[in-house]
Amino acid sequence: MNPSRPRIPEATVARLAVYLRVLTGLADGGRASVSSGELAGAAGVNPAGLRKDLSHLGPCGVRGVGYDVLGLRDRIARVLGVERSRACVLVGLGNLGSALADYAGFGSRGFEFVGLFDSAPERIGQVIGGHAVQPVTELDQVVVGTRATIGVIATPAEVAQAVCDRLTAAGVRSILNFAPVALVAPAGVDVRQVDLSVELQVLAFLDTQRDTPDDARRDARVPALGGMS
């Protein structure tokens, strides 16, 4: 509603990123407008929730009609800050790190990897996603030199804290950590934890619970609502 900067809920921000992706696809397909129902369906959310999310950007639809695809796409892109290119560094280029570095669409979403780092000699010099892997010894100077503010850690758990320390010391303020350890970072540094094995474990738990609803009982299905990341 508030047009300036009224603090958008984090859960909404996550979904805006999804809407943006869907709208981009729609725009590329030549669609001119969408209803909240259709957009919500494609994004896997509730239509009313989608409208509430969009209400944080101020009115941006036409009542009785729907949303202008291009207009809404650009509006969300602006709010998410896609036009502003952000320098990121990525440490650890095993399979997961390579998947991230390789991910197309980061570039078009406001991210620029300015450095890929690994400690394994055989990975140095490999080109992934258009960038050559550098020895991790150069991490600090690259972060300082490029003024990178975002760091992604995809290393083994044992070295993640050390990497975190170096990143923060060099000036990184936001860290996305895929290593299965809780990192401690100085105040003012935002650390977000993603643990892929936990996702699978939760799925397995719910799976088990369904097969064994209780020592008896064959009713009560789980709602099975497809969640958001």
Add this chain to the structure above:
Amino acid sequence: MNPSRPRIPEATVARLAVYLRVLTGLADGGRASVSSGELAGAAGVNPAGLRKDLSHLGPCGVRGVGYDVLGLRDRIARVLGVERSRACVLVGLGNLGSALADYAGFGSRGFEFVGLFDSAPERIGQVIGGHAVQPVTELDQVVVGTRATIGVIATPAEVAQAVCDRLTAAGVRSILNFAPVALVAPAGVDVRQVDLSVELQVLAFLDTQRDTPDDARRDARVPALGGMS
């Protein structure tokens, strides 16, 4: 509190998986007992919240002392169903799929990949995490033959829905989807969505918000509480 099956909150289940990992490390290190404060610190959560989580398993600590490491570890393992081996199939062995197939600790956490599938000829026969990649044409018969109930999709977005359809048709009831599309699945099938690019986008948004608190204003730091997956 309730000793039988009182429905454990999903958020708690996710954290139990984290506690289990920490406790396993502690046990391997020879530790006999932990306090909620120490365990919470290592898991990156609030001590009171940890105790509340554990309360769902019934009393399992000693007041004034703490928790028995081995006892608590085994209790959580039992609740999460780690002893029960679950058959999983994984489709799509690009970098991300390979990272998942390679992830050690899945085997010791109740998961068994009974099939890795890809459509690219050059990947067929590759051994990843101890299993050979099979052509995706054999997906259906393997799922039926192994009675696999969990499917993981790590394919490009374009084919994810088709893979989902085949998995559910073959009997899979739980799906973890890493492709950036909202899947539609029959009722009774639990689909969970993980979108790595969204995580990064949220981080970037918060990062931007801090650098530009508003067109003016240099106060008001973001709490920066390290989240859970």
Add this chain to the structure above:
DNA sequence: CCATGTGAACCGGTTCACAGCG
């Protein structure tokens, strides 16, 4: 008459403060 925008009820989860117990 349609689909948007939104105030208000609702719900799950988190935090807090303290009671309970070794």
Add this chain to the structure above:
DNA sequence: CGCTGTGAACCGGTTCACATGG
């Protein structure tokens, strides 16, 4: 006396129903 276990306040987010307006 310390740390666990938990009822109760608290909070963010979701759902619902309806008012709003092209």
